[in-house]
Amino acid sequence: MQYRPGDPVDWPAVRAALAGLDLDDSPAGRQRAAADYHWYSPVLAERLAGRAPDLVVRPRTQAEVLEVAAACARHRVPLTVRGGGTGNYGQCVPLCGGITLDITALRRVLRIEPGWASVEAGVLLHDLNLAARASGQQLCMWPSTERIATLGGFIAGGHSGIGSIRHGILADPGNVRRLRVATLEDPPRVLDLAGADIQKVHHAYGSNGIVLEVDVALTGFVEWQHTIALFDHYDGVLRFGLAAAADPAIDLFQLSAVERRIMPYYAGLRGRLEDRDAMFAQVSPATLPAYAALVQAHGGRLVVQGTEAELLAAGLPSATECAYNHTTLEALKSDRGVTYLQVAYPGPLDADLVARQMQRFGDEVLFHHEFSRAGGERVAFALPLVQYFDEAQLRQLIADFEADGCRIFDPHTWVLEDGGMKQVDTVQLAFKKQADPQGLMNPGKVRAWDEQVLGIAGGQLP
Structure with a gap:
């Protein structure tokens, strides 16, 4: 029999089944267990506000995890698993209360x-x-x-x-x-x-x-060299990135393009770099000379280089701190009116398309791009900062990017399929039916389960 949101739980029986484990039902403990980085999204911050588990369990061994799993299955208790809580989509936020299983003590x-x-x-x-x-x-x-x-x-x-x-x-x-x-x-x-x-x-x-x-x-x-190269124009950064990513003579661990309007958000860089667009990279020491030569050939200048420890000792951020969603975090530290999107570009990345988007969106959207690999192919995607007004604005921006042939991984939904796949993962759904036959794990996050198994609209808050 499948769990449905709002089904009653016999909490005295559950507590008896979990006697001897580390349990926490304090308001502070429950709120901490429901916290992750979904607050990057003002949409999720509003809609998930106040959601928390009824009980937090902190297992110390894998055997204790199995005790919790058995008790949840026996007493039909929703279960949400959490680690460090660094996810951005509300994965750690229980929509239906129940138990949050904090696995951070399982760290051997x-x-x-x-x-x-x-x-x-x-x-x-x-x-x-x-x-x-x-x-x-x-x-x-x-x-x-x-x-x-x-x-x-x-x-x-x-x-x-x-x-x-x-x-x-x-x-x-x-x-x-x-x-x-x-x-x-x-x-x-x-x-x-x-x-x-x-x-x-x-x-x-x-x-x-x-x-x-x-x-x-x-x-x-590898003791990667963290570098910053400056360019006169953002399309120059992107063209350099395409060349560097394709150069077999350069060994890269990170390649992150950031336009100049974002630079003031990095506290360690304010007033220390010129008003230029930048490429943050991690490069192997052996291929750093080739990387520096390519920077110069594309009209750029390598202005910072050193190990992570050396940059931090100099009061500079590491390249890691200027990449991916860490850039969103740096922006939000001083500007809570900012949010973000996740945009995958058709390959190969078209720098002219990005230039047209920058012109079209103006100061509403600030760009930074990550160069990566997936399925053996070179790819690029952006996590642009958005000056947020309302959800309708986000939906229009998403539509505009999609009209350009981009794919959006929506960070403003807690529903698995709505975020990135945009379709049912039949393999994952089939495995869920075997591994979680009552639908107790993170209920409300999988649209396919709600629609195909429960017959209700997926992703709806109870």
């Missing part, structure tokens, strides 16, 4: 071998990187929130990040090698997923299984 690094690491899902990406570096390795990619994000959360809600220009996106073969997942049944099953089966759980918002362990790919450690 189980094994590091050449080319891969086996870890518990609650490990911080930064801590895993430190452990990998002790073996002469590093992660292939990480989000700009590396210091506070968990690997399990990155798998459940992430797509790509710093390093994707070199290693592709998370979904590309080999980047994630195994997931160990607990089902929401009584008793729960523990499943090991490998190969294509990983996609049954990857980027599913924690809606179809509790990730316990991850085998993730590692690569050889």
